[in-house]
Amino acid sequence: MMNKYVVMVSLAVLLSACGEKAEKAEAPAEAPKAAEQAQQAAPAAAPAIDQAALAEEAKSAVQALGGTLKGELEAAMKAGGPVEAMSICNTRAPEIAKAVSAEKGLQVSRVSLKNRNPVMGKANEWQTAVLNDFEAKKAAGADPATLAHAEIVGGEFRFMKAIPTGEVCLTCHGTNLSPAVTAKLTELYPEDKATGYKLGDLRGAFVVVKNLTQ
Template sequence: MNKSLLMIGLAVLLSACGEKTEKVAEAPAEAPKAAEQATAPAQQAAALAVDKAVLAEEAKAAVQALGSTLKGELEAAMKAGGPVEAMGICHTKAPEIAKAVSTEKGLQVSRVSLKNRNPDMGVANEWQTKVLNDFETKKAAGEDPATLVHAEVVGSEFRFMKAIPTAAVCLNCHGTDLSPAVTAKLSELYPNDKAVGYKEGDLRGAFVVVKNLVQ
């Protein structure tokens, strides 16, 4: 009888020791998993930051391509026939240049404004209007308009905008004191034109670059 009780006691004691040993062995296995869960958001955030920076550089290159090509065309037109000739370039060539750059870069590149000239193009949508208003606020606070940029990822879409300051040469077609010839041409090409009344340094709009990140 005593021998039986002793055997049962030993079995219970060994069983209890086995449970403690098993629990201690499991603890280290869960620690790496917890560490992975803690570092995963940080790694994702770092990857997103790198991607966003790369995308912003791509967008800047696209804006530079559109801006420099359009500027060259306008300067040549100004020399050939003055502001009226330049308006013809804006009317016909600007959309073609934007389309060509978009195709070459694999991005959607355009220009928008709160006071658009072409009723079929350049009309800012909701998020673009918000950014343009933000640019205006920053300019009013003393920031250089030439440095104003915006970049964000919303869902599967990368969005980039760069402000367009009004240069002195732009006032020939966008200023407050337009020649009769320019006024007549504007009435012909853009009967509902809103893009006038600017002064040098005003924000005339922005370049927009959009990329769908889901291919």
């Protein structure tokens, strides 16, 4: 029974998880198709994996994390400037990610090929491959704001959404940092790799992981 389930699930993955199609989960018009494929691959007896619904869940977690971070960052920049805001990012970013993860019943975080947070910001092997793929698509002309990838791997639903570098980000991730920002960065992140970005560069990606076996 277990074996059969695994086979059916892998079939569903084959049908709907390759880069191209998974990416289309981003577009609402394609979502029913992905769900249909998952259903066709798994007969009624097996639990069908609704990848479109999972993608919606993931996107809502990304929006919750991204929106809260953006709000707190802007408020802190306004209230105390970038050095003050740096301390907020340092403590609040991990806290917010943890709170949203608990609330949504999944793991949401941010990673980068050039990470600032030495632990949580570091992309693992799978995430690195997806980020490299985003970079290649961007180099081929894709708008980074549209880049996303969804896949089921080893009993997990995994989702990544690219984070472009905006104007406000350059204060702490750009090429021309103020001495005060540089000093604070050196103090908090001696191994910081997350500077030198230009407007529109890929800063990294949101990552959502949901365990499907629980």
